[in-house]
Amino acid sequence: MSIIFADAWLITMNGKREVLESASVCVEKDRIVAVSTRKDLEKRFPAAEVVDCNGRIVMPGMVNTHTHLFQTLMKGLGDDMVLKKWFTCMTGPSGVHLTPEDAHAAALHGCVESIRSGVTTLVDFMYVHTRPGMIKAVVEAYDETGMRGFVCRGFISLGEEYGVPRELIEKPEHAIGDARKQMRRYNKPGARIQVGVAPNMIWAVDEKGYRLTRKLADEEHALITTHLAETTFELETAKTRYGQTDTEFMSEIGFLGPDVLAAHCVHCKPHDIRILKQHDTKVAHNPCSNLYLASGCPPIPEMLMAGVTVGLASDGPASSNNHSLFQAMKFAALMQKGFHQDATILTAEKVMEMATIDGARAVGLEKEIGSIEVGKKADLIVIDFNNAFMTPIHHPVSAIVYSALGNEVTTVMIDGRFVMRDGVVTGVNEAAVRRQAQSHADDLARRSGSDKFKKRPWRSMAI
Ligand SMILES: [Zn+2]
Numbered sequence: 001m002s003i004i005f006a007d008a009w010l011i012t013m014n015g016k017r018e019v020l021e022s023a024s025v026c027v028e029k030d031r032i033v034a035v036s037t038r039k040d041l042e043k044r045f046p047a048a049e050v051v052d053c054n055g056r057i058v059m060p061g062m063v064n065t066h067t068h069l070f071q072t073l074m075k076g077l078g079d080d081m082v083l084k085k086w087f088t089c090m091t092g093p094s095g096v097h098l099t100p101e102d103a104h105a106a107a108l109h110g111c112v113e114s115i116r117s118g119v120t121t122l123v124d125f126m127y128v129h130t131r132p133g134m135i136k137a138v139v140e141a142y143d144e145t146g147m148r149g150f151v152c153r154g155f156i157s158l159g160e161e162y163g164v165p166r167e168l169i170e171k172p173e174h175a176i177g178d179a180r181k182q183m184r185r186y187n188k189p190g191a192r193i194q195v196g197v198a199p200n201m202i203w204a205v206d207e208k209g210y211r212l213t214r215k216l217a218d219e220e221h222a223l224i225t226t227h228l229a230e231t232t233f234e235l236e237t238a239k240t241r242y243g244q245t246d247t248e249f250m251s252e253i254g255f256l257g258p259d260v261l262a263a264h265c266v267h268c269k270p271h272d273i274r275i276l277k278q279h280d281t282k283v284a285h286n287p288c289s290n291l292y293l294a295s296g297c298p299p300i301p302e303m304l305m306a307g308v309t310v311g312l313a314s315d316g317p318a319s320s321n322n323h324s325l326f327q328a329m330k331f332a333a334l335m336q337k338g339f340h341q342d343a344t345i346l347t348a349e350k351v352m353e354m355a356t357i358d359g360a361r362a363v364g365l366e367k368e369i370g371s372i373e374v375g376k377k378a379d380l381i382v383i384d385f386n387n388a389f390m391t392p393i394h395h396p397v398s399a400i401v402y403s404a405l406g407n408e409v410t411t412v413m414i415d416g417r418f419v420m421r422d423g424v425v426t427g428v429n430e431a432a433v434r435r436q437a438q439s440h441a442d443d444l445a446r447r448s449g450s451d452k453f454k455k456r457p458w459r460s461m462a463i
Pocket of ligand 1: 066067068125227263315316
């Protein structure tokens with residue numbers, strides 16, 4: 001079965017970054033087999049189904065390099081809190097009470113939300129393992145919705161003194177053993193869904209945890225992701241405990257490498273950035289979350305100048321409140337412009353690279369996804385720009401990064417399969433997923449005591 005996306009305004013993200021008018025793309029099975037004119041493709045593939053994309057933009061599906069899908073149930077409960085309170089009073093207790101059924105409902109909704117806003121690859125960082133079956137719950141949600149991506153088996157091995165609930169703390173040997181088991185169960189070569197490993201952060205994981213992670217990733221060839229230099233607190237803890245920055249420490253013990261995806265890096269110093277580059281360690285940039293939690297403005301331009309690969313991300317919806325990479329693109333560009341008082345410092349084109357091809361590179365899949373080129377996986381999205389927000393339109397990249405809201409995505413294909421077609425999600429019943437997520441969200445908030453944040457007083461000023 002072949003499908004031709006015909007007469008689109010095509011943002012290829014290929015090596016030449018070609019943006020083509022009235023271009024057509026042919027997909028066969030799970031691969032892109034041709035990019036040409038409609039006439040040529042209809043001649044070469046006479047049996048193909050033609051999807052008319054006149055008046056539409058076609059671009060590669062986006063790669064969200066960092067989220068915590070279970071936090072989909074916690075949208076809005078942690079608004080306007082400093083990070084420590086946000087974690088100890090809301091996110092931590094919610095994690096303690098999370099069940100695999102909650103995690104599944106959250107992940108399904110998070111995947112639907114991602115698909116609706118043009119994301120075709122997710123990196124989930126799942127650090128709650130109070131009950132067995134959490135990784136399975138997320139893998140099944142990817143499977144049901146057709147999502148591509150990584151489910152990273154996260155863990156916390158210490159941090160009670162900083163307010164981490166005891167129930168969330170695991171022995172690193174146990175966490176790594178479980179991660180290995182999950183990898184052996186799910187990781188088949190070339191599979192759409194892969195299990196990775198995710199030590200949480202410097203103040204919540206001991207040295208042994210990092211060393212065992214490195215060993216596991218080497219043996220299983222798995223993706224590693226971790227939080228790095230997100231807050232000044234991480235830097236202070238690293239200094240007290242190891243007398244260096246968290247980046248320096250992780251480099252010194254041999255943890256960093258090209259298979260490490262470091263989320264945030266807000267407080268990386270020039271020396272840290274050089275270290276990231278030396279190891280070809282990748283960065284997941286979460287602009288909305290960094291602003292929401294008041295973590296700071298990461299030195300993204302400096303990283304790009306140094307040649308570090310930076311992908312874009314939403315972070316968990318407890319600290320960004322949705323999974324939209326449209327918002328992430330706009331915030332990424334605007335936060336640097338404002339911070340540096342320099343409108344040229346990060347362009348619309350660069351943030352689109354970060355959301356697509358650079359994101360693909362960040363997860364080691366740049367040969368498979370991230371651009372529309374012959375031979376690559378058919379992960380692509382169709383955007384209808386005939387609406388109030390995106391018109392009048394002059395430049396498709398500008399319209400997507402600065403004008404679009406994200407709900408203009410009409411059709412999404414992952415691995416050659418329509419996961420949303422003409423606004424209808426195909427793999428699951430979206431209304432039922434939404435109802436289920438709301439019900440699990442209400443129930444989890446009640447069980448964990450976070451429902452007190454639902455009835456917050458009106459607060460025009462901070463309290
Ligand atoms: Zn995170």
